[in-house]
Amino acid sequence: MAGQSDPHISLFSAEEVEFMAEDELIEIVPNLRMDPLNFICGDFGPFLPQIATQVPFWLAVALKKRGKCAIRPPQWMSVGESPSSSPFFDMVLERERESQGAFQVLPFHYVEISRLLFDHARDDIPDMYMVRSLIEDIRDVRIHKVETSLEKFSGTSAVKIPNLSAMEVNIIRPFVGRALQAFYKHDNPEKIPDVDRPSSAQTRVANNEPRVCSSATEEITNHFQPAYDEGTSVLLETLFGESYLVPFSL
């Protein structure tokens, strides 16, 4: 995929993941009058003072920097007495701590979005410090949980960890990719090419392996980031809500 800064270490850098997160929509309340904006990714606006509208995050940040709008923090970020959103944000942390195996449902880009909000729209978030410390705690708990769940697998060919977020997947991607590759290699001794005819053995194995990703999912989601390492390798697919780590072919 184009735009990888360093394909050997990690597929995406944290900045690149943040860049992708900026395509998420967020609600703003503009204080200027402006015609609708027509972009490749869609039409946004019209912008009328005090009328809320949905725009991509990067546009919201640009307007905010010029003092042309107020950003409405997303529903899931609300703490305590807010009128809506079924699980309050402070509940998420408790549930995250209680359930050892499972991850709570959070937006795919919650790490990046919260950081962008804290950087650019401090004045728009009620209970800023509370929310901030909650996010930090939740993130730490989740990362720790990811590590414990990674400890469990041994020699499996596919791993399913539901509800991982983009940044969490990105952190573990290089490690898990390599580890699964190694497991795959040692788990299938018969797949190691025969010394007598290495080429024929290799092609046979490659053709037999099922490709796990379906092309349909590729199209419907923006978050799909396949990692093809020239045939020999590991596919690491991330969808909203579900992450599959699947090695295929040697």
Place this chain on the structure above:
Amino acid sequence: MANYYNIDDILAEEEFVPVVFHKAANGVVIDPSSETNSVEQGAKVELPLWLAQELYLRQAISISVPACFSQRTRLEIQADAACVDLKSRSPYFYEFGCKIAPLVGDKTIEILLLSAFKIRYKEILTKAYTAVFTTTSKFLTLLTKEETNLYEAAQASMAAFKKWRMGGPRLQRASVLGRKRKPLD
């Protein structure tokens, strides 16, 4: 030869294996200390894997199990795989093992590799994401090349994330911008 351009693959094939010659060979300097330029039938020498592999296919030699997969190493790995110094045995322990297993016809090498990797993987995982660098430097010397790569991948991605979280300047000035333009002659 899985990957011609992979430096690790090439280096893994440089590992020495003990072989026994079935045929006499003239005009080769395999053992520098020998007086004649020939190898007698039944001579025991150590050859790099890439050479042994080719000679084995021509049925000129037979290969025995290298020292790094000896019974002693196996017992050590069974006792506690995480503490075994595999790097000193062979920096390409796993790759070498995969290559040598079909040549010597020993199925147990594969099982040994898998069980060793399973246990060592957990050790790397916990060390890579949680421990600070100073405490792990001793542990790092025990790792093979493959395991070091794994460890470094985990460390690098975690460090990159922490750096991003701490922030810093979002826009960086391109290095060409600040410079003075060279005067034209």
